[in-house]
Amino acid sequence: MVFPFPLPTTSPLPHTSHLTSPSHPSLPLATQTHHSILRSTLKAFAHAPRPQKPSHIPSILSSLHTYLPHLFALSHALSGKPVRGEDLDIILKREIETEWTSVLAANGIMNKFSTTVGARRRAGFQKPGAPGGKKGRVRLRGLDAEIVMVLSTLAGVETLLAREQLRGIFAGGKAFPEPEERGKNVGAAMRGLLAAHGIHVFILSELVGEDGVEGEGGVPEMDSAVQNALAELAMAEATLLAVLKDDPYPAVVGQARDKMDREWMVRAPEIPKVRAHLFARLCIAAGEHAAKAEALFVSSLSSMNEMGREGLRVDEDVVEYVRDLRRTARAKACRFFGIDEELGGETGKAIAWLRGAKRELGISVGREEGERSWAMGLGKLKKGLEEKREDKRIEKGGEWGADAGRMEETRVVEMLEKKWVKVNDTVSYDSLRPHINARYLLIRWKINTQLIPPFEPLLAGMPSGREIHSSTPYVPPELDADVLEKMRAPPDADDARALMNDDDSSEDEEPAEGGLPGGFPSRPAGGAASNEYY
Secondary structure, eight states, rough: OOOOOOOOOOOOOOHHHEEEEEOOOOHHHHHHHHHHHHHHHHHHHSSGGGGGGGGGGHHHHHHHHHHHHHHHHHHHHHHTOOOTTBBOOEEEEEEEEEEEEHHHHHHSHHHHHSSSEEEEEEEETTOOOOOOTTEEEEEEEHHHHHHHHHHHHHHHHHHHHHHHHHHHOOOOTTTOOOOHHHHHHHHHHHHHHHHHHHHHHIIIIIIOOSSSHHHHHSSSGGGGGHHHHHHEEEEEEEEHHHEEETHHHHHHHHHHHHOOGGGGTOOOOOOOOOOHHHHHHHHHHHHHHHHHHHHHHHHHHHHHTTTOOOGGBOOOHHHHHHHHHHHHHHHHHHHHHHHHHHHHTHHHHHHHHHHHHHHHHOOOOOHHHHTTTGHHHHHHHHHHHHHHHHHHHTTTOOOOOTTTTTTHHHHHHHHHHHHHHHTTEEEEEEEEEEOOOOEEEEEEEOOOOOOOOSSHHHHHOOOOOOOOOOOOOOOOOOOOHHHHHHTSSSOOOHHHHHHHHHHHHHHHOOOOOOOOOSSSSSTTOOOOSSOOOO
């Protein structure tokens, strides 16, 4: 239910070649040092195997938290703003230029880490690269562009941390977490998404603005519509997690599919009553946020095409995920409206809401099922294969959730529909009483069948959404007073020379092909014999 955004990589940035400070001479070199540390951690994350990537996230987060105060100190000094009550004298020798990988661009590294089959297929025919950059990087100018990319990376890290909290909940084939642990994990993931939302709002209001960063309109991260869409997407996911925290039905479905579960031998799973109408309103609000994000992404795509920057448009997988998230949110709202009707004894209306949920999910309903009965067998087979593939992907530590929870919601809706249709079609007896002055029993039958109304009017009359989260503003970090005082000392020439040499020698290169196992280091990887004779 959280999109697996990849993390970018960046090139060396010699701050000392662009900036100098008569009042705090060590500040540009210290900023360059922390940028080098961040670049190294991002490089290690990009080259690490997929199961080991989560172990690199804490180091990236730490390097971001130490690099950002120095960046904001330089930005405030260049803008004439005081830092900790002090006026920093910063001189811009020449315009700052850096290179970053645009993870949102269609030809960026999104294809490398994409989870959908279509994107992996497209990746084989698209040549990675961007104007002015190397290996898929985009050349950016100005300190504001550097801050935008660093803050976007921080928002991506918060999103990845939220995904790791949810991994245990959606892990198939393992013991399902207890309600207390489930609520704790969902709460931590929700806080991470709200933090990401606050970061995107800050970028939009303080750095990008309505027209984007000057001179960088072709980069998706610098587009105001893209940042606004990312903020709406984070809020939609956080709102759905607020519902997931107290929604017992996915846990029941997961327990039924859990191979290690033996509780069904003792007792049936308990389903507590939920505040169905409130949850439905929250899901509608999440769907509204997702719809806004989808519209903003689509407008960004059209603007990129008009500017002739098709290569830097937003990746279609992101737009497709947002579209699936909107469908899932509206389907959840229909399900909760159906649960509310079923608790009130209106089983027929509840089934109609479930069929409306299936329509929102894109599943055939009613007469459409009869018209396409010839394809139902292949459809069920394909669905079963997709479910098994998703479960194996989670167990092996791979990427999951690319469908925004559509598959999970489909399982819940089908489970409830099967149960309620069976109850609605049941005819039972109410009591057995002997008839007066008769030798036979009088059986009073009870017919539970209710008419199922059409679901189209129900979908048209859905109420408006209800918000549960408020925007958490992002507060830019400031340098500590003692650190700022140390910046008054002149920089060490040996440290500066060593840092420049390290940046020049550690350019991001493709990993070297491994040699033949057990062979000499100079032996070709293919094992071909050399013409040289010793």
